[in-house]
Amino acid sequence: MIQSLSSSCFSSTVHLQPERGALTSLRRMKRNRIILNGDKKNIIFTGFSDHKILDPNKSFGNSCDKRIAHRIGATSDGEFVLQPKDDIKKMLTAIYNFSRPYTFIGIIIAISSVSLLPFTSLRDLSPALFVGFFQSLIPFLFLKIYVAGINQVFDVEVDKINKPYLPLVSGELSMGQGKAIVWASGFMCLAVAVMFKSPPLFFGNLTPFLLGTAYSADLPYLRWKTKPTLAALSIAALYGLSVNLGVFCHMQKYVLGRPLVLTKSLGFTVTFFTLFSVVIALSKDIPDVRGDLAFGNPTFSVKYGRKKVFSVCLAILLTAYGSGIVIGASSSFLICKLVSVIGHSTLASVLLLRANSLDLDDDEATQSFYMFIWKLFYVEYALIHFIR
Known part of the structure; x- marks a missing residue:
């Protein structure tokens, strides 16, 4: 077991209580060195006179007892590595x-x-x-x-x-x-x-x-x-x-x-999300044009440009929402008719507003729009139950 120890603890004397069997006291330390692990410090002690495992339950000095976290262990070179306790x-x-x-x-x-x-x-x-x-x-x-x-x-x-x-x-x-x-x-x-x-x-x-x-x-x-x-x-x-x-x-x-039995709602669900998935497939590459160009990935965005691909994606989504409005309006249940028509109309309007404000040359903005499309994707799974 490796046990994490804050660097401030090393101002205190380290003690190990004797133990019968495999565990023994630490007799001598020749040197130590500090290495960096991200923004943390790993302190490695080497040169023990015997390479037996430290007992993590024993005392490590008054100021350190409470702060020993989870890991002390020996490497194949006889080094004891003390790692930050947030590694896991x-x-x-x-x-x-x-x-x-x-x-x-x-x-x-x-x-x-x-x-x-x-x-x-x-x-x-x-x-x-x-x-x-x-x-x-x-x-x-x-x-x-x-x-x-x-x-x-x-x-x-x-x-x-x-x-x-x-x-x-x-x-x-x-x-x-x-x-x-x-x-x-x-x-x-x-x-x-x-x-x-x-x-x-x-x-x-x-x-x-x-x-x-x-x-x-x-x-x-x-x-x-x-x-x-x-x-x-x-x-x-x-x-x-x-x-x-x-x-x-x-x-x-x-x-x-x-x-x-293939129902009306299932037929709409499969058709709508197939169209929506095509949009996801096309729009996910819009923010990645620079990398795809560098590595020769001939995506539609690379071949035809962001603007054309984005226009196609927008047209497909509006077609899908239009089909939701039409099919919803044909329902014989008033509540289904109202929710389907109002719901799909609202989502289409929000989509257009967001699309009109998008800067296609901004990778961060296009990535944000891609994540927005996923949110529209999630919302549709509530509306499909009103296609009856």
Whole structure:
């Protein structure tokens, strides 16, 4: 066990109580040296007359007793390393950032919403609903970590220009740690989907697993992110088809035990989010033009310019919202008609206002707009329940 010790503690005498067996007192210290660890100091003591483990439960001097944190341990060179006690916190934060958590919000909202689409009355509510929801959620969360992670593993050099804050680029995670997270998440995604014995869930995860690999992996015939059309189709299949169809069919057949029936709300959901996913695929590259140019990634934004791609994205989104207004207005339920028409009209208006104020030459502004699109994406999952 390595034990963290604040540097101020070293003004006090260090004592070790005798212990029977493996633990023994520290007899002699020849030298120490200080190395930097970010903005912290690691103090390394070397040259012990015997290389036995210190007992972290023993006294370390009056002023230090209370401040000994979590780690003291010996290296292979007989060095005792005292590290900052927030190292674990930094590691967890790095893993959190590596998983791109904003996409977690989307998948949780999507699964929560689509899980309710097959339900026709309050009598359908039962504990099976919650079981089915978590069966859908768990493998898709692992899938999201895998897809986000494999993209970062193969994009380290590009991200040094486009996204220098990502953990692999900044050094918060090593490449080995990143790869371990990616492959563990991919394995868990497929293993959990198989364990639940639901073909819709399995294929709903397998398809984006394969597409995510093809999108990012720098292997022959793959690396589809450098092929704009295949990249757009991959993302559309992930967000438009796999999640929505997989979760809906799982809930309808394997939770409710009903024959598979494609409803009006499901048809709208798949169509709307497929269009929306195409916009996500196109707009995500708008802030990254400089890096993509430097590394020869021929995205649509590189080939045709930011302005044209942005105009196409805006047109697709307005078309999707227009379809929501038209289909919502055709509903036979007044509340559904009102919510659908007013809701989609409001979102379209907010989109236009934000788009008109956007500076396409500002990478930070275009990245902010991309995140705004995700927020619109989330809101739509509330409106789909009024398409009846």
